Amino acid sequence: MFRLTSRPIFNIHKKYHLSLASLLHRQFRHSQQNKNGHSKYDGYWNLQMQQPTPSPYLQSPSHEGHNTDIASTAVNTNSPEEIKSVMIDGELIPPKPVFPDNCCMSGCAHCVLDIYQDDLKEWKEKTDRVRKRLLNEGKPLPPILNDSAEEADDIDPGIKAFMELEKKLAETSSQG
Template sequence: MSSPAETEEAYTTLAPNSNPAAPSVGDTLAASDSQQKLQTTPLPAQQPSKAEDPRTVEAPKAASLAIRGVRIPQRPPPPGPEDCCMSGCAHCAYDIYADDLQDFHAEASAARASLLALDPPLAPDEWPAEHLGARPTQSAGKGAAGMPSEQARATAESEVDAVIGGLDPTMAAFLKMEKAMKKKAASAASPAAASSP
């Protein structure tokens, strides 16, 4: 059995020499990495979502806003191109966004009507124009129950179409095709279509 001093000496003799003519594997890899980087372009589905990207983390926004007890809805942010995997999902990120926008428009319309019905009325500087748009006339708010769901859906669909129109042409074409296919499948599954010959 060898002593600790002999063992240490054995390890020091096995250590790589400091001969600069023979660089280590680590030195060789480090030099090649710094000289040439592999250039790749990730696919949209491989890119991190804005929510996952630490460089785009924003300060948390107010969870909710209320004026005189009336809750003011927050507009949902549109999904980014990296949020769609282009796999023809049953519930695409843009379908979910359309549903969220429909809910937003219905809630915003109800909030407008409630704010206009307040007594005493809101002062002009109290109106949350950045969340609800321009203030409608006072008479338009009296007795208004809010936006009908069909109108909220149509408004949401047009806003989603505008977002899709600003995407990469390939992604936009794919999403338009998916929308047309879903609309066709929905009309074929409707009871009126089933009763026709």
């Protein structure tokens, strides 16, 4: 019933593969060319390029006819109670630094909390220096300097602990 052949099966598949590939290649080549031997798409693209450009594309964009009163509002980047630098007795006192709310808590090399802490330290030193000088001279203290003396830390305890940890790590890395 079954007969063993001496021809390997691989050769049958190889011949089939080659004949199928050549058949597909021939069909593809003939489908891309017309009877004259030219590509079927040459005329199409040439005709497309020869067509006149539609008039809306020739006109420059204008905003006439558009509603200029678009539903949007300007974003106020300055807070209403923003305090600018104040000149006290010939010395410029910068505004108190604003606590940052964009810390990622990942221990960055240039953490915004470290920068805030440095700015706050400089601000306190400057206000304390001016306050002491005014008290020594017997001059009345401006309300800005009175407020800074009674300042209460309104920083979240978790953030405060993180800031202290960052400060300790920075000190140990600078020493070692």
